[in-house]
Amino acid sequence: MLFDQLWDFLISHPISIIITLLIIYLTHITLKPLNRVRRLGDVGLFFGKPELRGFYRERQLERLKLLRRIGDLPPVFPNGWYCVCESERLAKNQIMEITVLGQFLSLIRSESGNVYITDSYCPHIGANFNIGGRVSNTTLHLVFTPTPSLQVIRDNCIQCPFHGWIFSAETGKCVEIPYDDGRIPEQARVTTWPCIERNNSIYLWYHCDGLDPEWEIPEISEITQEIWNFGGRTEHELMCHIQEIPENGADIAHLNYLHKSAPPITKGSDIIETDLSNPQPVVQHVWDGKWEVKSEENKHCGVMHLNQYMTIWGYRVPLTDSKLIAEQHGPGIVHMIFDFGIWGKGVVFQTVTPEEPLLQRVRFRMFSNIPWFFVKFFMTVEAMQFERDVFIWSNKKYIKSPLLVKNDGPIQKHRRWFSQFYTENSPRMLKDGSLSNQAKSIHDW
Structure with missing residues (x-):
């Protein structure tokens, strides 16, 4: 009955319906941020x-x-902070591929809300974290008899989609190989990049000589x-x-x-x-x-x-x-x-x-x-x-x-x-379009 009444109204007042919908649409696009x-x-x-x-x-x-004529260029990647993402575009437990400094990196937000940046490729056999990788927040239970079980929270980790290796996004070290109980190799680590979340954006720090951040990004209160x-x-x-x-x-x-x-x-x-x-x-x-x-x-x-x-x-x-x-x-x-x-x-x-x-x-x-x-x-x-x-x-x-x-x-x-x-080690673009050296994280020295 209600559906019939609604249908009769639509048939009887088509112009009014169209004008109302148009006003709603125009109001929406007008009020929506650019x-x-x-x-x-x-x-x-x-x-x-x-x-x-x-x-x-x-x-x-x-x-x-x-x-196109490009001239005698300065180095192409100056040292400094660079915006890689707006905060609201990265949800918890999300891995996002970002492109910066001529390479793909992985931007990660953990369950706790912390933000990290790592290289995108697993050092095991080279799988890409951005394609099927997961943010790992596993909880391990270590039991010591006769004392009660102890709980160790493993947060802020990234898991490879190929073999399931788990790496700390904070330190880059491998913390678990799910199918192997032996000692984790010391070289099992992924490079991490310094980053900060400030003024609703996420920034990466780069310095070609491996120096720590030399200034802070001002916060707008x-x-x-x-x-x-x-x-x-x-x-x-x-x-x-x-x-x-x-x-x-x-x-x-x-x-x-x-x-x-x-x-x-x-x-x-x-x-x-x-x-x-x-x-x-x-x-x-x-x-x-x-x-x-x-x-x-x-x-x-x-x-x-x-x-x-x-x-x-x-x-x-x-x-x-x-x-x-x-x-x-x-x-x-x-x-x-x-x-x-x-x-x-x-x-x-x-x-x-x-x-x-x-x-x-x-x-x-x-x-x-x-x-x-x-x-x-x-x-x-x-x-x-x-x-x-x-x-x-x-x-x-x-x-x-x-x-x-x-x-x-x-x-x-x-x-x-x-x-x-710029410093002496800042990457330059050569005549053939290649780079004199690749940009590296300060944690990769």
């Missing part, structure tokens, strides 16, 4: 006119990787105390050297050319289709910034101060002012602290992770007390402006000694600052 993901080839590369599709597009992408809410994320794959990306912070001159105009709705971030030479675009961003080293005590940290507002037909738009303090901690982490005046405050985390010598994964994540509609607008526009840079980075050549003029900004100062993250 999740803008761009894979390699989605933005920043030119595939001809008319644009190549399918197989021909993939072939052109491979040609671009091989034929507004996030740990849940004062600021998650507002959205963007993620981009791009083809360039890692140093090209943070160098933009010191390249003040490009802001008032490449990023002067607001992204047109119809053309988005495509700089090929956008008129960048217009001296007075209808909607314009006005930038004023500077870059400097934070202090001698925190020499690993560079700081950009940036003020911005918007104009329409040359008139300054109220409530569009923003102040930014962007602290870069090492080669791969930037904390962008924004003050939007009456709209509120927040932080955008920009992380750059070198997955391969010339393949970077860049993530932006925003936390703030700003209204959701302003956050979504800001994150979308910020992503489109960033994608203009992607067009440049994906096709440019690295010039070791650039030809600079007075108002270019402190680009050479930034390069000298960035050089502290």
